[in-house]
Amino acid sequence: MKRVFPILALLTAVLLSCALYEALVAAPTEQTMGNVQRIFYYHVPSAWTAFLLFFINFVCSIQYLVRPNPVADKLTNWTVIAIGIAACIAAFVIRPLPEGIEPSSVATTGLAIAGFYFLIRKCFSQPRTDALAVVTAEVGVVFCTVVLVTGPLWARPVWGIWWTWDVRLTSTLVLWLIYVSYLMLRRFSTSGQTPVLAAALAVFGALDVPLVYFSIWIFRTQHPQPVIGGGGSIDPRMLHVLLINWLAFLCFAALVCWSRYRLEILQREVEETQALEALLEPRSSR
Amino acid sequence: MSESSAVPSGVTGATLAKDLRLEWRSKDALNSMLFFSLLVVVVFSFSFDPNAEESRQIAGGLVWVAFLFAAVVALNQTWARELRNHVLDAYRVSPAPANSLFLAKASGNFIFVAVLEILMTPLFIMFYKLRALGPAWQLIPVAALGTWALVVNGTFFAAMSLRTRSREIMLPLLLFPVSIPALLAMVNATTAILTGELSAKFWIVLLSTYDVVFTIACLLLFELVLNAE
């Protein structure tokens, strides 16, 4: 296991450099927006990575809440399996699908949700699930900050505005706010049950985001707004560069999460040892 | 552990009655809240002094922001009183289901904030020369659903922030992000009704959905929060 980390680090460095070159030099220049469009290759992969990390946090939070209770645990397991199967069926049965959504992506998303859930369940024990939750929340906030900073920097030269309350931007901002409040709860909580409280907050946040998305989508259909980033087709060469950047950032995120996770586990061990020391000291001084 | 065989409605009713009685007798929280609400309305009126036409556009947002701040102060107050008298520990030990306590507290807060809103609204109408161009009766379900949305999450997060340092600031930090869809719906519904330009129906449906989803979530998770530490 020890040797994987340096290899992954090297691989990530190589990928990131390649991706940077592709984004800045090799990718074709966009017709209407010009070179500024290249921000897209950093903005979108960061967003996808952040959402993936927050999703993992949600899964960890659910597991942390549900695992101690065998009934709830079984119920959740079956629900997740049902989601996976339902997604596969829905992908090929529901016609017509909303625009821009392929059947294969619906099925893959459903299976990925189930896959992630059971993978995390198998590999992480109850307390470690909580550690993973903290890690993914922190790194997710970092990536989300990148999204919220690069977004306006892209919007300003192209559309002349720094910000607009469209669906994607507002949902991302709300997601960022929710997870920053999650991290603040973790930091300021004096309870011994902080993981439980934080997990409850994460569940609230996860319920909130679809509502935000839906409410702003309704808002937008009532009041037409400038649309940031069209949902139309993308030049295959650009898609290629986008995917390379996404792969590079995923590896980078994995590295950062791994480091942060090791730090978190170490910190918890140190705290436990310190607590034990504090308990044992008065006795030894007698 | 909760035994759901205890009469839930009885416990809820009794707790609610107790809270209301306490509040009515002491009236100190109510008085300070009233004065605070008045100050908020006056300060807002200084800051934004529009004519009648513009005021209809922005009043929705202003009114709900004012109510939001008043609600946060009210929520902080209600749990603080419980802490002072170690009432929470008594609840934890009693066999009463946690849900009853939550419903009682949330209902009490709802009544409290609703009273504040009823008292603040005429002032707003006066200062901003408001007159609804759309169906004014729709403002009542909007106000009721919106207030419940703020109060149900607020009561839950107030209980959560009891176990944090900087208790008073944690509540708005936790509450505001999660309330954004509800706030959006409330503000847009109010503006739609005041200006009469659009239908508020979508927003009312969204508010109802928000209320149902989060009331269920709070009821499911409150026991964990109550028993924490």
Added chain:
Amino acid sequence: MNFLYAAYTATWIIHITYLGTLVRRYHRLSGEIEELKKK
């Protein structure tokens, strides 16, 4: 054009700042481990 470089630079500044905080926390933790070992 400037916006492009600003965006890329900002991205890396954010990431490097975060990694910096991780390194600092690790050093502090190492110090605490040393102290515990002495006991």
